[in-house]
Amino acid sequence: MADNNKKMVEAITPMDEDFAKWYTDIVLKAELACYSGVRGCMIIRPYGTALWENIRNDLDSRFKALGHENIMLPMFIPESLLQREKDHVEGFAPEVAWVTHGGEEKLAERLCVRPTSETLFCDHYAEIIHSYRDLPKLYNQWCSVVRWEKTTRPFLRTTEFFWQEGHTMHETADEAMEETERMLNVYADFCEQSLAIPVLKGRKTEKEKFAGALATYTIEAMMHDGKALQSGTSHYFGDGFARAFGIQFTGRDNTLQYPFQTSWGMSTRIIGAIIMTHGDDNGLVMPPAVAPVQLVIVPIATHKPGVLEAASALCDDLKSVVRVRIDDSDNSPGWKFAEHEMKGVPLRLEIGPRDIQNNQCVIVRRDNREKIIVSLNEIKEKLPLLLKAVHDGLYQKALARRNSMTYTAESMSELIELADNKPGFIKAMWCGDETCETELKEKAGITSRCIPFEQHEVSKNCVCCGKPAKELVVWGKAY
């Protein structure tokens, strides 16, 4: 058994040996994505695309249940439009790609490939919002955007990436604020219920917030290596963009007013979070709710009469219950086991001559490799329960890890000691001053991940300057 294990893991670099390489190995070997001929851009392969489609459908139905509508805007933004809001353009200018020619002809005004679509939405909203009766506008767009990143990594940071961006307009600041929080909660619920990833909800500091936003909210997840991954964000804009773009409506009191705006997004980066939260040295582990394949059937001894027939009949029968595939390739059973573990299929069903004789099958969980024998009479009832068990197992494991890798620091020396030696989150009090935030980055190499909604007092004073503390901040290294 030990030998077998050894053989299986040699395909992937062990996590403890080189986490970055482990991550890349999984992306490539699980066939989620591969590199393309285009700098910094990846090809998301069918398996990765199927995962994204499930993520997308799940999120999309959550958005629609709350009244959001999908829309599709241009992928180009004229330079003048991008420049309309000062903070925004300053934030994005260094990383936009420019289109300067149409065919052979030089453009009178260059176009940027959208890095995000606030400006396009605002331009459109200025045309269609005239009355308080036009509000709220709850729009969402599924698209790809381009940011000219210096360093790229599959899913985590790529030049082009896919996402959704919700952009809403509201009559009052309160309503917009509510929307901002509502959508952050949608993301958090999605992560926990569908991806089995526990997240920390909170607000970004001034330094870390989105270019042009008044407030940025975030959900932060902890990866296997203790680093934080921002998994979704929701921004409150106030009426800053509305003023910059001249979006006005006639209010209930017949006065001209500016609407209040939000935007929120989740990207294919979340696939990186799935990999680095649930994956292990045998490969990927897919959360059942979004797994492209929830159950793979591996028939044993397919040359024996009746085996393949029984297995494929079972496969057809189970289609109504789970997303199921049968692997009837010529590879050996052991090869298939390893292959589907690599791809993270939550459940594996083995069926061979002995099972058929006994009207049973063998089911193995991906998350803990637990092997059970299930009667074919009750397989349909058992499968959803097993998928749920895998989900819960993944969530609890991730939560336990996050808890065990979350520390508190009351002094600067304590904090530096932790930052240097203990990967993970550090809870420490902060005075609210940006110079302290900068100092922590310089001295300890960590940044503020968020100001969690759930506040408690770790100590009285700022961990950095010692002045009276304003709030608790979760610090850490980030992707």
Place this chain on the structure above:
RNA sequence: CCGGGUGUGGCGCAGAUUGGUAGCGCGCUUGAAUGGGGUUCAAGAGGCCGCAGGUUCAACUCCUGUCACUCGGACCA
């Protein structure tokens, strides 16, 4: 953007120091057996060495440039 590394059949590597136009493992194809943790045997196919220049009678090998990937840093939703 700065510094380090890598680029040779589909994948992983050797060959470069001592230039003489490629070799191994896996995979792939075909056939047979096997089949409950990457099964075995046999026979095959497949590369002009990232790209562009240069030196040389001769370049995978030396020189220059360039591109891509990668690690670290800086930057960054």
